[in-house]
Amino acid sequence: MKLSEKHIGSLRELLARPRLRIVTVSHANPDGDAVGSSLAWAEVLRGLGHEVTCIVPNKYPYFLDWMPGIGEVVVFKTDAEGRAAKAVAEADAIFCLDFNAVSRLEILSATIEANTTACRVLIDHHLQPDEGFDIVFSHPEASSTCFLVYCLVEALYGREAVTRRMAELLYVGMMTDTGNFAFSHLTPELFRAVAALAETGIRIPEIYNNVYNAYTEGRARLFGYAINRKMNLIEDGTVAYMSLMENEMRRFQFQQGDSEGFVNYALTIKKVKMSAMFLAHRKFIRISLRSRGDVDVNLFARRYFNGGGHKNAAGGKSFLTMQETIDHYVRSVREFAEEGRLG
CATH class of the missing domain: 3.10.310.30 (Diaminopimelate Epimerase; Chain A, domain 1)
Incomplete structure (x- = not known):
């Protein structure tokens, strides 16, 4: 999978600006890939000194409650304080992860559309993305958005920039969106990324158990x-x-x-x-x-x-x-x- 050098340059230029107010959003009924990619990318952004708010339209599944940083996620549907709406309205940049059209945000869509000045960045692996994004990383050949985020981090800062906390988050998305590495787009590149995550010391059996053996x-x-x-x-x-x-x-x-x-x-x-x-x-x-x-x-x-x-x-x-x-x-x-x- 080859990332656009032009778009990498545009993203690098955006992130070089000091202390941006950034929002990450992912699709309604967020799954492991949506949550994992958003939280991992937020870690990268905070490491650069930016202020980041992670927002999802509605509640994520209970078997993801253990994920690092999950308590920071603002659920728009139950956000009585209005934190999500305020963060979106004030955002300098909005990162859209794991969906290809703002309409997939459902009840959050209108709030996102209302901010017409923020730079809108798409990081996604679904087919046929909508227009309306300023910087686009759309790769349907990627097995997950978490894999795409890993590739972006590697291209921008090198694989050594991936911390153990980020690796746990990214592994969840890579694992769940491939059916525990059983579906399509299982490339050597993907397994090299998994190896890099494993080298950070993550405990893969524990992650599997937390996701797949935690039902009621x-x-x-x-x-x-x-x-x-x-x-x-x-x-x-x-x-x-x-x-x-x-x-x-x-x-x-x-x-x-x-x-x-x-x-x-x-x-x-x-x-x-x-x-x-x-x-x-x-x-x-x-x-x-x-x-x-x-x-x-x-x-x-x-x-x-x-x-x-x-x-x-x-x-x-x-x-x-x-x-x-x-x-x-x-x-x-x-x-x-x-x-x-x-x-």
């Missing part, structure tokens, strides 16, 4: 319920979907992040090439899509659910009822298959 009993029982009762197969067993209504989630004491990974499970079935998860919220249905091989769920999400993401991992929304959403999905899958896009 309710989450475990919800997973069993979703697989046993709610998973459906269509298109001769090559496409799967499952859905959860709010009352079903409440039965299992659902918390933010509890459904993470559910959509991937159907892909453990040998014939399944594409999987969807429909999660009911008060005003809309959140859709997660996963695939393997050449099945392009980014295209599927953009075409049918006004979403997007990566080739094998994407998402979208529906403002229909759950049954209407599922019916639309089934029809869309059939059309997709008739075009030969399911292989």
Whole structure:
């Protein structure tokens, strides 16, 4: 992966300015890559003498509570004091990490858009970024935004600038966005970066345990319920979907992040090439899509659910009822298959 020398120069020039007021933001329903990349990049910025506020639109999953610096993150949705809005309004620079369009910030979008003077920097690995950023590091070939942040730090200051604290944060994103190094974009460059993180002394088994073995009993029982009762197969067993209504989630004491990974499970079935998860919220249905091989769920999400993401991992929304959403999905899958896009 080659970073633009021109954009590196522009970023270096920006960061050379004294004591900037900087905000980092990441997407709604922030995951390990969003949180890890934001906190690690904030460490770099603070090391340069800048004032940094990390903001997320809504709460991150509880199994990330252990991450270094997580207490500094301002959750916009519950920010009664208005710290986030004040920091954004006064920001000289806004770093946008792990999303490709300001609309992905949902309830935070308008606040970000209101600051028209701050330099807006994109650091992201999703396909087809929107315009409106002053400096752009958009690399869909990167396995995670944390890997991209590592590459930026290495290009700007050398790998020795990566502290153990930063390494823990970056490893979380690299690990989670690759399914513990099992998905696509697993390059020699990535594993050299992982080796560099390991050399700082991070305890990889502990990080894995903190993320993947820290769920609640309710989450475990919800997973069993979703697989046993709610998973459906269509298109001769090559496409799967499952859905959860709010009352079903409440039965299992659902918390933010509890459904993470559910959509991937159907892909453990040998014939399944594409999987969807429909999660009911008060005003809309959140859709997660996963695939393997050449099945392009980014295209599927953009075409049918006004979403997007990566080739094998994407998402979208529906403002229909759950049954209407599922019916639309089934029809869309059939059309997709008739075009030969399911292989």
